[in-house]
Amino acid sequence: MKTGAAIHPLVQVPFQRCEEAFDRFFGGDHNPLRHLGAMGLFLLWIIVGSGLYLYIVLDTGVEQVYSSIGYLSEEQWYFGGILRSLHRYASDGFILVMMLHLVREWAYGRYTGFRFYSWITGIPLIWLAFVSGIGGYWIVWDQMAQFSAIATTELLDWLPIFSEPSARNFIAPDAINDRLFTLIVFIHLGVPILLLATLWAHVHRISRVDYLPSGKLMRGTLLTLLLLALLKPALSDIPANLATVATETRLDWFILFIHPLTDLTSPAIIWALLFSLTALLTVLPFLSRRKAAPVAVVDPANCNGCTRCQADCPYAAVTMAKHPTRRTYQVAVVDEALCASCGICAGSCPSSTPFRSQETLHTGIDMPQFPLNTMREALEQRMSALSGQTRIVVFGCDHGADVSQVASTDTAVLSLICAGMLPPSFVEYALRTGADGVMIAGCRQGGCEYRLGERWTVERLNRQREPQLRGKVPAERLHVSFVSANDGKILAHDLTEFRARIESDQHLSNKLQPYLRRNAHHA
Amino acid sequence: MLKPAAAIVGQVVLYGAFAAFIGYFATNPIYRQIPDDIAVLKLSFSHLGERECRKRTQEELDKLPRNMRAPMDCPRERSDIKVELDIDGENIVTHVMQPTGLYKDGISTMYRRILVKAGTRKLSVRMQDNVKEEGWKFVKEETIDIKPAQALVIDFHPDKGGLFIK
Numbered sequence: 001m002k003t004g005a006a007i008h009p010l011v012q013v014p015f016q017r018c019e020e021a022f023d024r025f026f027g028g029d030h031n032p033l034r035h036l037g038a039m040g041l042f043l044l045w046i047i048v049g050s051g052l053y054l055y056i057v058l059d060t061g062v063e064q065v066y067s068s069i070g071y072l073s074e075e076q077w078y079f080g081g082i083l084r085s086l087h088r089y090a091s092d093g094f095i096l097v098m099m100l101h102l103v104r105e106w107a108y109g110r111y112t113g114f115r116f117y118s119w120i121t122g123i124p125l126i127w128l129a130f131v132s133g134i135g136g137y138w139i140v141w142d143q144m145a146q147f148s149a150i151a152t153t154e155l156l157d158w159l160p161i162f163s164e165p166s167a168r169n170f171i172a173p174d175a176i177n178d179r180l181f182t183l184i185v186f187i188h189l190g191v192p193i194l195l196l197a198t199l200w201a202h203v204h205r206i207s208r209v210d211y212l213p214s215g216k217l218m219r220g221t222l223l224t225l226l227l228l229a230l231l232k233p234a235l236s237d238i239p240a241n242l243a244t245v246a247t248e249t250r251l252d253w254f255i256l257f258i259h260p261l262t263d264l265t266s267p268a269i270i271w272a273l274l275f276s277l278t279a280l281l282t283v284l285p286f287l288s289r290r291k292a293a294p295v296a297v298v299d300p301a302n303c304n305g306c307t308r309c310q311a312d313c314p315y316a317a318v319t320m321a322k323h324p325t326r327r328t329y330q331v332a333v334v335d336e337a338l339c340a341s342c343g344i345c346a347g348s349c350p351s352s353t354p355f356r357s358q359e360t361l362h363t364g365i366d367m368p369q370f371p372l373n374t375m376r377e378a379l380e381q382r383m384s385a386l387s388g389q390t391r392i393v394v395f396g397c398d399h400g401a402d403v404s405q406v407a408s409t410d411t412a413v414l415s416l417i418c419a420g421m422l423p424p425s426f427v428e429y430a431l432r433t434g435a436d437g438v439m440i441a442g443c444r445q446g447g448c449e450y451r452l453g454e455r456w457t458v459e460r461l462n463r464q465r466e467p468q469l470r471g472k473v474p475a476e477r478l479h480v481s482f483v484s485a486n487d488g489k490i491l492a493h494d495l496t497e498f499r500a501r502i503e504s505d506q507h508l509s510n511k512l513q514p515y516l517r518r519n520a521h522h523a
Numbered sequence: 524m525l526k527p528a529a530a531i532v533g534q535v536v537l538y539g540a541f542a543a544f545i546g547y548f549a550t551n552p553i554y555r556q557i558p559d560d561i562a563v564l565k566l567s568f569s570h571l572g573e574r575e576c577r578k579r580t581q582e583e584l585d586k587l588p589r590n591m592r593a594p595m596d597c598p599r600e601r602s603d604i605k606v607e608l609d610i611d612g613e614n615i616v617t618h619v620m621q622p623t624g625l626y627k628d629g630i631s632t633m634y635r636r637i638l639v640k641a642g643t644r645k646l647s648v649r650m651q652d653n654v655k656e657e658g659w660k661f662v663k664e665e666t667i668d669i670k671p672a673q674a675l676v677i678d679f680h681p682d683k684g685g686l687f688i689k
Contacts, residue, residue: 025533027524092545147556157634163623164569165634171567172676172689224538225545232546245563245672250550260554 011107016486019447028445028482030217035446036101038210041199042218043097046090046225048192050083055189058139060181065141066239073235085229091133092254093225098129108449112288114205114315114340121202123281128195133255135188139181144256146170146240147249151259158267173242205338207316208452293341293417294368298332302351303364305330308466309345312420314452318345318365332365342450343367343421347460350467352423354379355515370417379426382412383434390499393430395422396441399449401483401491403441411495419443420453424460424469427478432515437477437502441491444482454482472512476505560641562673566608566648567634570679572601572622573653600627602653608677609647610639619654641671648677648686661685 019033026032032039057080059068072080102122105111111119134152138145153167169175203209212218237250251260262270296309300323309332310318317338323329332345345365346352352363354376361373383393388410396403396415403413412435416422419442427438440461442454459465461480469478481494524530557563576597584592601622608616616635623629631652645666649659661679663686669675677688 022537024525025530025537027530088549089545092549093541096545154634154636163629164632165567167634168567168569168632171565171634171678172674220534220538221541224542228542228546232549234549243674245557245674247555247557247559247672249554249556251554252550253548253552254545263556 008107008109011103012109015104015107016484020444020484020486023444026217028447030214030220031446032097032213032217032221033100033104035210035213035217036097036104037203038213039217039221040094040097040101041210042212042221043090043094044196044199045212046086046222047094050087050090051192053080053083054087055185058185060185061178062141062176062181065139065181066236069140070236073233077233081233082226082229085232085234086225087136088234088252089225089228091136092252093221095129095133095254098126102126106284109288109290112285112290113292114317114338116285117205118202119285120282121198123278125195125198125202127278128191128198130255130258132188132191132195133252134258135184135191137252137256138184139188140236141181141240142237143240143246144237144249144251146242147246147251148256148259151262155258155262155267155270158271170242175242205316206451207314295336295339295341296334296343296345296365297368298334298365299362300324300331302362303331304350305332306350306364307332308348308350309365312344312348312452312456314342314344314450315340334365340450341367341369341417342453343370343417344450344453344456346372347418347421347423348456348467349423352467353425354423354429355425367417367421370421372423375414375416375426376429378414379412379430380433382414383430386410386412386434390436390502391434392437392439392495392499392502393435394439394441394495395419395426397443397449397453400443400485401441401481401487402485403491405488406492406495410499418448418450418453420448420450420456422457424467427461428470428473428512429515431473431477432512434514436511437479437498439479439481439495439498441481441483441494444484444487447482447484474512477502477511557638557672560671561638562641562669562671562675564610564637564639564646564669564675564677565634566606566616566637566677567632568604568606568620568650568679569630569632570604570620570650570652570681571629572604572620572631574598574601575653575655601629601631602655604631605649605651605654605659606633607647607649607659608637609645611645612647639669641669641673643668646677646688648688650679650686663688 019031022031022033028034057068057072059065069084072084105119134148138149150167150170153170156162157165157167169180237246258270305320305323307320307330310320315338317335317340318332319335320330321333323331346363346367349364352372354361361376363372366372379393386409390410392411394403394406394411394413396413397419398415398417400419403415407413419440422440430438440457442457443449445454448454456465458480460467461469461478463469463471479494479498481491483491525533574597576595579594579596584594603622604620606616606618606620607614615637618633620631620633621627622631643666645664647664648662650661651659653660665688667675667688675688677686679686
């Protein structure tokens, strides 16, 4: 889809810039733009929590719905009123975050291949969110509710789904009764339950789902919404009266924007627009001509069933099965439909060590497009070409800063599918085979294309996760830089500083004992 | 990332912008549904059209089993329903409602929202639920003082004297 590919950067680049600007204030882990899905879930829990209280105090009589909700804002403003406001503002926030999440994932091209399932299951969520939101406003039964109820039913009546126009339910004051509100409340509870079930489907192919954002981000968001609830509490309009029409309505534009849009156009145009957008979102993954990358391949002869690749896979693509030849052992099995081809599994495998003396390096799980053996050969070849006083090896990521820009006579660069593909033993290998320093240029925190690559890399290098970087590797000779595709200058600056630090630090005189593999290119 | 103090200031500003954005668009700008001097007239019906029934002759009844000797022979299909609405003598709506259902045996419905200028208006509604008959079976004429933002309903209820305006 050439047009789509051309439009992506127009949205992706501004989005990236915004994310990076937010990084300056929040840092990657607490940046709301990098955790929109988790933010949405957090807002949903606020909606559910506050909604449960509203449900308890709600009286579903025609007159009583208005008064029971109004009571919260007027008499119990300090608790019920705040919860009501939180319910409304969190709902608005949810819609905002959901739409940003949709645009972001599209802009980053995350709707094809292994992401197809998450994309497709996200589409009904949009419908369900708006149905829940619109129905929720009816329960208050004020003038805005009246306007929305009539506008929605008139819109629905354009479709040939009811034998009798549903708008007749709101035709005159005596047309509505208590049962209608019981039904509306039932729908307002049922649809969000359906939404939660769809959300489960939306994320269940992802491992280590961010069910909630960081504590700092949650506290900040909740505090913001609480302050908003206090400064501008959500209030009801005047009571609904079906004998009159509200000339002016204070609309919630996040949820009810469809009504003015219908007035401006026509129900036919609105349905055509809604169905076209839904169809477009649905077929988008099929229109993409992006070639699927080869998936990870397991070599049972080198797999000892340690389960590290299973633990590290961000998309739950690796499972364990009975080893074909070794009794009591397990072997990793890759689900092709789920594999993101990120190589994080190759970085987690204990067999992925370049110190192995085999001429051809085989590991337990590997990437056909960039096998560990090719990585070792490339590293050896590029290091053998290095000259100069301080020789540095830079491991980069195909989705982060372009490391080829810092390649020089004293700097060897190697770009990986993901920084998480780098087994820590390669750092030691580089230092023991001639490098004075190793720099790893991973993506910014929370900015990994494959979600967990940058996190696993840091944990492995900090010896918090297997396979760990060996203790004897001097930390001073290793530098990790978090740089995005826009951070070429930062990468160059970090490299210059790192080089200067190595050159100036007297304690770095003791290098690791050299190691020369018999068959190494630079042996 | 910036130094803690600058980062906190930046976070406060961004959280504030988020709150302002949510807070503003949750209720603003005010939407004007209809102009001040306009009222809404809802012309809506839900009514079963007539069926062309025929009285069975004694001979026909005798031929039928005893438990099926219904005096009237009614087809399943119902008639379309014709509706017209005039305001101040000007025809505004002319509509034919068709029965719902695959066999056209269901209810005929319509719902039309019409904006009218407030003031004294002469409304004239006519309905015929059997199109094979000439003329209008139900007629309602009324001069009403319509107030701005009023919602008037024209409906039909056979038990309440047919057409009514309220």
